[in-house]
Structures are given as structure tokens and as C-alpha cells.
Amino acid sequence: MKINKIHHIAVICSDYQKSKDFYVRILGLTPINEVYRAERDSYKLDLEVNGQYQIELFSFPDPAVRPSYPEAAGLRHLAFEVDDIEEAVQYMTSHQVNVEATRVDPVTNKKFTFFADPDGLPLELYER
Structure with missing residues (x-):
């Protein structure tokens, strides 16, 4: 396959x-x-x-409530690639979306952050 x-x-x-x-x-x-x-x-x-x-x-x-948290077994989150993390975070917060503090991936040295959709589904912004 x-x-x-x-x-x-x-x-x-x-x-x-x-x-x-x-x-x-x-x-x-x-x-x-x-x-x-x-x-x-x-x-x-x-x-x-x-x-x-x-x-x-x-x-x-x-629909049933999702019983797991991001660290539970199964799909953890959905990540979207962006060109500029600061610009993306500013855009999201201007639309009243709560965004976590930006972090740096210690392996790739790329910036990333998390937020949630209206049902609490964990979503990530990952800088290219």
C-alpha cells in the first residue's frame, strides 16, 4: 500500500x-x-x-463530550503552519481567541503556540 x-x-x-x-x-x-x-x-x-x-x-x-485531554492516547491536536507566529497570534487575539504563550520547539527551533476551537479541540499554530 x-x-x-x-x-x-x-x-x-x-x-x-x-x-x-x-x-x-x-x-x-x-x-x-x-x-x-x-x-x-x-x-x-x-x-x-x-x-x-x-x-x-x-x-x-x-454529540458526546470528548473524554480525553491532549496528553491522552489518540489524536493529540491539529497543527496549522503559519509564516509569522507573532502576526498570527495578534490576529487570533484580535478575534477574541485565547492563545497560549508562544514556545520554541527545542528540536527544530521553530516557534509554536496552542489555542482551542469552540468545542475545546486543541489546535496549534507552528511557524514555518
């Missing part, structure tokens, strides 16, 4: 409109396709990340 690339990342949100606003307006991801699936009472919004990757944003009635 040969894996070519990551095709998509799926995120289930508790408040579809709030999460849609966050991922589209604040993070600047481009909507590709949005569909309402009546049989599931669920929206699915496909979002493009700079023409390369896709995030699928799902809504379901009363």
Missing part, C-alpha cells in the same frame, strides 16, 4: 453555526461544499486549507 497524502480531517462540533464561523471567518478556511443530511439531522461542511487539505466539519444532535 502507498499512502499519497492526508485526504481530510473530520471534526464533530456541538454548535454548528459557531464552529462554522470560527473555521471560516476566523481561521479563513474556504468552504468547498455544505450539505444538510436530514436522515442524520446533521450538517457536513467541507473546508479547504490553502488548496491542499480538507477539514470536514460535522454537526450531530447532542
